[in-house]
Structures are given as C-alpha cells and as structure tokens.
C-alpha cells in the first residue's frame with residue numbers, strides 16, 4: 001500500500017469543541033444566561049447522570065482528579081503515619097495526593113498489562129498500611145478480585161484512582177465503584193473531558209459521601225451552615241453542564257475507542273518487536289475503554305522519531321519516568337525493575353475519538369515500514 005504523508009496530532013484539543021460547536025455553544029449559553037455558575041442544577045443533574053451510568057450510590061463533582069483523590073483519602077481518615085500502597089507506573093498525582101495528606105506512599109511494581117501487580121501489593125503490606133490505591137490505568141481495571149482479597153485479609157481500605165477509566169469494568173463492575181471511594185478526572189484529554197479542569201468522587205459509602213460533600217464546599221451542609229472544616233474544591237456548574245451533555249453520547253465514544261484498539265491489534269499484532277496491550281476481544285474479566293493505547297516497542301525512541309518525521313505524534317506517558325524515577329520527590333531509593341523496563345519501551349499511539357480509520361491505517365502502515373514487515 002502507498003502511504004502518503006498525513007498530520008496526526010496525539011490529541012486534537014480544538015476538535016474536542018469544534019466537532020460539536022453548535023450543540024456545545026447552546027449548552028453553555030443556556031447556563032450562562034441563567035447566571036448559574038456555582039453549585040447549581042446542572043451540577044446536580046450531571047451527578048445524577050453519572051450515578052446512573054456507573055450504578056453507584058453517590059457522585060460528587062469536584063475541582064479535578066487530583067483533589068478528588070485528596071478529598072476521598074481525607075474522608076477515609078488517611079493521615080500522618082499511614083502507608084498507602086500505589087503503583088509507581090502512574091501519574092504523579094496519585095502519589096502526590098497521599099503525600100499531601102501527610103501519609104506515606106509505598107510504591108509497587110506493575111505486571112505485563114502495565115497494571116498494579118497484586119502480588120507485589122500484598123508483599124508491601126506492613127502494620128502501618130491503611131489503604132491500597134489501585135490505578136485503573138489506560139482505561140483498564142486492575143485485577144480487583146485479587147486486590148479485594150488483599151484488602152480483606154489485612155483490613156485495608158481501597159481507594160481507586162480511576163481518572164483514566166470511566167466506563168471500564170472488571171467482572172461487570174465499573175472502575176471506581178469497588179472500594180471506599182473512586183475518583184475521576186475530566187481533564188480535556190480524558191475519556192470524558194470538559195473545557196478545563198474537572199473531577200468527581202464516587203462512592204457507595206454514605207459517610208464518605210457526606211464527608212466529601214462537606215470538604216468540597218467549606219464544610220457547609222445542605223442548609224449552608226458550616227458544620228466542619230472544608231475547602232473550596234467544587235466542580236464548576238458550566239463544566240458540569242458540558243459533561244452532562246457529553247455523557248449522553250459517551251457509550252459511542254467507548255465503542256469507537258475499542259474499535260481503534262481492535263484495528264491496532266489486527267494491524268500490529270504480528271510484529272514481534274511490539275508488545276501490545278490486551279486486545280479488546282481477549283477472553284478475560286476486563287472490559288477496557290482505552291483511554292490510552294500503551295504498548296512496548298523495541299527501539300522505541302527511533303520508532304517515535306520515525307513516526308514524527310511522517311506526521312504522527314506519539315508520547316511516552318508521564319514524561320517517560322515512573323514516580324520513583326522523578327528527582328525531587330525523595331522516592332528514588334526504590335528499585336522496581338519491571339516498571340523500569342516498561343519505561344524503556346512504553347509508547348502511546350494516538351487514541352481518541354477525533355482519529356479516523358484512515359489515520360489508524362496510516363499509523364499501522366508506517367509502523368510496518370519502520371519494522372520492515374508485511375511488504
């Protein structure tokens with residue numbers, strides 16, 4: 001096949017608005033002309049829609065995914081002297097949320113699917129461990145049966161960082177709904193993105209929900225009375241309205257992402273220099289929603305440059321460093337060889353709903369050319 005040059009951004013931020021410009025403008029005009037800026041009906045409506053979507057008891061919109069983690073950890077009573085087990089292959093925010101509560105993050109390895117490895121999590125438990133934070137990375141959910149077994153064996157709480165996994169399921173249950181609480185991010189490039197920062201805490205626990213409700217708005221209860229310490233960590237009503245609109249067609253977005261993953265699987269599956277993420281049609285308890293398409297590639301940097309020269313933008317997640325490899329965080333004494341090996345080879349191919357079939361074909365063909373296969 002002849003392949004001609006195409007420009008394929010990693011994520012098309014403008015298209016995120018422009019492809020539904022009319023509808024989105026109408027949604028925003030409606031909110032703005034009602035003067036409905038903070039904690040208004042659009043937020044309540046979005047929380048209700050997400051609650052139904054996830055089949056969870058409580059949803060609380062908050063400022064962003066990082067603050068969502070801090071609020072739910074705080075509501076769970078995590079603080080100084082407590083250890084929280086978290087994978088090192090994650091966004092720094094997962095670990096920072098533990099740090100900022102004065103608790104101690106304990107970093108562990110991930111497995112060949114790039115998710116927290118439950119065996120390493122079990123070995124990391126000490127008498128100080130209070131919680132496990134599985135990170136539902138790349139749109140996949142961890143082996144929650146194994147993680148629940150650890151939590152049950154040692155009496156630990158589970159707080160899920162599901163920032164990358166809205167709609168992902170394990171054994172039929174949605175990411176974010178397994179433990180004490182789960183968190184989501186609505187950063188523009190996330191599965192469900194708004195036009196700025198946004199996040200949510202979800203929980204089936206009435207007390208966690210009550211605490212987060214108070215914490216996100218200055219400790220004020222439904223009547224407006226200050227009944228405890230709190231802060232300002234609210235989800236803007238305007239963003240909530242946008243999110244509620246986008247959630248209506250979110251199922252189609254997931255279908256599209258899984259379709260792109262299937263095309264990558266079929267096109268790249270035979271290349272032995274690549275280690276692909278689990279295929280959407282693999283026999284497992286996982287239903288993956290592909291926030292990212294993270295694979296491992298031999299000669300990764302050369303491959304990335306080859307794609308870039310041909311108009312295709314890729315990224316190495318989290319700046320190419322696991323959390324324990326980031327200078328300045330005081331965690332560099334960890335040795336996590338599996339994670340470090342993944343970081344030498346990991347690359348994200350474009351994966352978003354602005355990407356066309358032609359674009360995916362072009363990425364596949366260009367990859368085949370680089371590895372010298374199939375021609």
Ligand SMILES: *Cc1c(COP(=O)(O)O)cnc(C)c1O
Pocket residue numbers: 064065066067090091093094135137161163164184185186187197198199
């Ligand atoms: C995006 C992300 C966060 C943080 O979300 P923000 O809304 O940007 O604060 C946390 N954890 C993971 C794994 C993420 O990808």
